[in-house]
Amino acid sequence: MPTAAADRPRRCRRPRQPSPPTGDERRAAILETAERLLAERRLRDISIDDLARGAGISRPTFYFYFGSKDEVLLTLLEGVVAEADQAVAEAFGSLATSPAERLRSALTGVFVAFRDHRAITLAIAEGYAAGGEIHTRWTQSMTHWVDITAAAVEAERARGAAPDGLPARDLAVMLNAMNERVLMDTYGAFGGGALAIPEERVVDSLLAAWLHLIYRSAPLPAPAP
Amino acid sequence: MPTAAADRPRRCRRPRQPSPPTGDERRAAILETAERLLAERRLRDISIDDLARGAGISRPTFYFYFGSKDEVLLTLLEGVVAEADQAVAEAFGSLATSPAERLRSALTGVFVAFRDHRAITLAIAEGYAAGGEIHTRWTQSMTHWVDITAAAVEAERARGAAPDGLPARDLAVMLNAMNERVLMDTYGAFGGGALAIPEERVVDSLLAAWLHLIYRSAPLPAPAP
DNA sequence: GACACAGTCAACAGTGTGTCGAGTGGGGAC
């Protein structure tokens, strides 16, 4: 019998469910272990055995819960993306007065979501570039954000608030590309590389760029350097 | 004796060197094999054995020429980066009249270099995100380009051609981040994803963004959508 | 002819992955 089973049932507060689904706890333990280990080392340097042992189970048992290491990361990714998506949806749906404020809200929300899960952010970048399921899933999210951006740009142009120029979708792709890369280098950098913009300035800087490129005229709330 | 040796000396035009350095040829064969295989599948899916067999040698012999798979990619990367660097240097050093033209030249040069080596571009993205030597080396190049950009922005501001605004270096980071991500998605995309800007438009689009963000006023040579 | 040396590989050791088949324990049917 597993050693982990010996200490858990010690506390007798277990009248919660008719059938004790320890399975869910194991699954959660694997996810927690993954995020913890990801904070220490790269995804490729974490073996399935590490994940399994960290969760107090054997390697074959790991496969009972997840099909692969990537599937674990994919689950972690879903959580972060959901947080970011919610922030974006709230910002764009809010009653905020100016477009600049809405944009700042959305940008901030996205950055907070990823900042709070730096380790996962880094692993996503790694998994994305390696192709496979992670790539597909991340592309899906990016496409969604590009769609939202392009639609917003077109709406602003339609009501005369933003001037015509580059095709709205191309502009949206560039803006989101910039965002993502800056985000990855800010929060995902292996030790905050030479390419990172200081964290306290990053949202303002990106916001300024977005406003310039969409509205041309610039509210430019340039923070004091 | 290796089977590959049987067909090469057939042509008797070999009075070139006193000591026939077949070693260099083997090394080149490994690099060629790597670029060829990289066009078919991802770096992680190419084993050292694949590289060795492709070059007509055994796996231990591979280690005589390279210390690891990453070292091969690193060598390939040097070549592409050198091409891109040269293009940038020429563009910035040329006698071109307008800044816009110089910028277009540099952008085009970089994109041509990576377009001509799509497979390597993709592998760089993969290696970069995985950390290690490739990450270090690529960061070095990026930093160099950011430095050049920041210096150029400051020079333009000093002579009154560009308005003040965001710190020059932050702007340079954002511009280069945008470039890199768009470049990777345009040429590195696994089958040209939904996020790619059409190849014929990509340089013009990026150029427009650069000019907007640096000069604020916009020459905007927007291509007909 | 003996020596150096670049180049080559069979074979080994180590590590990681994914799978199979044989358990085990607890809840529901009877």
Add this chain to the structure above:
DNA sequence: GTCCCCACTCGACACACTGTTGACTGTGTC
């Protein structure tokens, strides 16, 4: 109570890839 089912668990295996060792080959030099 007993039996069985099923979620759950893991020892042990087969396989793939990596990196190293040590012995070997051919060629050119003194």
